Amino acid sequence: MKRTVLAAAAALAATAPMMALAPAATAGGMPTPDHHKPLSLHAKLDPFKVNRVTGRGWAKVHLKGRHVSVKMHVKGLLNAPHAQHFHIAAKGVCPPESAATKHNGKLSLSTPDGAPFYGRIGTSLTTRGDTSPASGLAVDRFPTGSSYHYERSFTVSEEAAKSLRAGTAVVVVHGIDYNGNGKYDFNLGKSLLDPKLPAEATFPALCGTLKKSPHGGVSGGQGGTQSSDTATTAAAATTGGALLLAGASAYWLRRRTTRQN
Numbered sequence: 001m002k003r004t005v006l007a008a009a010a011a012l013a014a015t016a017p018m019m020a021l022a023p024a025a026t027a028g029g030m031p032t033p034d035h036h037k038p039l040s041l042h043a044k045l046d047p048f049k050v051n052r053v054t055g056r057g058w059a060k061v062h063l064k065g066r067h068v069s070v071k072m073h074v075k076g077l078l079n080a081p082h083a084q085h086f087h088i089a090a091k092g093v094c095p096p097e098s099a100a101t102k103h104n105g106k107l108s109l110s111t112p113d114g115a116p117f118y119g120r121i122g123t124s125l126t127t128r129g130d131t132s133p134a135s136g137l138a139v140d141r142f143p144t145g146s147s148y149h150y151e152r153s154f155t156v157s158e159e160a161a162k163s164l165r166a167g168t169a170v171v172v173v174h175g176i177d178y179n180g181n182g183k184y185d186f187n188l189g190k191s192l193l194d195p196k197l198p199a200e201a202t203f204p205a206l207c208g209t210l211k212k213s214p215h216g217g218v219s220g221g222q223g224g225t226q227s228s229d230t231a232t233t234a235a236a237a238t239t240g241g242a243l244l245l246a247g248a249s250a251y252w253l254r255r256r257t258t259r260q261n
Contacts, residue, residue, distance in 0.1 A: 043208030075147035090119030092168030094207035104189035122160035
């Protein structure tokens with residue numbers, strides 16, 4: 001009897017802290033889905049030098065469910081409209097300069113050249129109206145200027161939200177001035193996306209992978225510290241387990257004393 005009671009109590013005491021450190025549960029007893037947790041991301045937008053771009057910029061995205069708030073700032077581009085998108089569902093990286101091919105006899109990087117790396121259009125970062133891939137070339141609804149600041153909140157597709165959370169979403173800003181004449185022209189030929197447009201208007205200028213923004217310390221088990229609530233819960237569970245073990249021991253001692261008397 002002694003061994004059975006003490007073994008059961010010890011097992012409960014040992015598992016109590018682990019139960020306290022289990023993932024937080026919803027009212028239904030199931031873990032909170034990750035896609036419901038807010039997420040902040042950022043990207044440094046670097047130029048494609050092979051396309052003779054010298055500009056740069058940054059992007060910040062706050063995601064909650066499928067709702068996003070986007071802020072972007074770019075500078076050093078051609079004073080013209082610039083298509084911009086979340087590209088998704090590929091490697092989640094910007095293509096290397098070695099991915100460039102010759103267009104109209106000139107080495108440059110087209111949007112299709114980069115597709116194996118940053119993927120297809122998942123969201124069109126327009127200034128108004130539709131944000132689906134169908135608006136990928138809606139030139140009249142994209143920011144215009146050599147430098148501009150962009151802010152907009154809207155809902156993205158389930159696939160785009162999944163890519164943002166997976167770290168495979170890339171911000172790409174399009175529109176280059178390859179021959180430096182201050183306008184989009186056909187020196188690189190027709191656009192591979194729409195032959196009515198010059199290639200310069202759709203070739204990528206800036207690119208950056210959206211990465212999770214740091215928030216405080218790293219979670220426990222990865223070199224960080226626990227939150228005060230988690231630590232308090234764990235301490236309480238440990239204390240409770242010790243009390244349970246002590247109570248079981250006292251129970252056994254009382255039974256032994258009674259038998260001896």
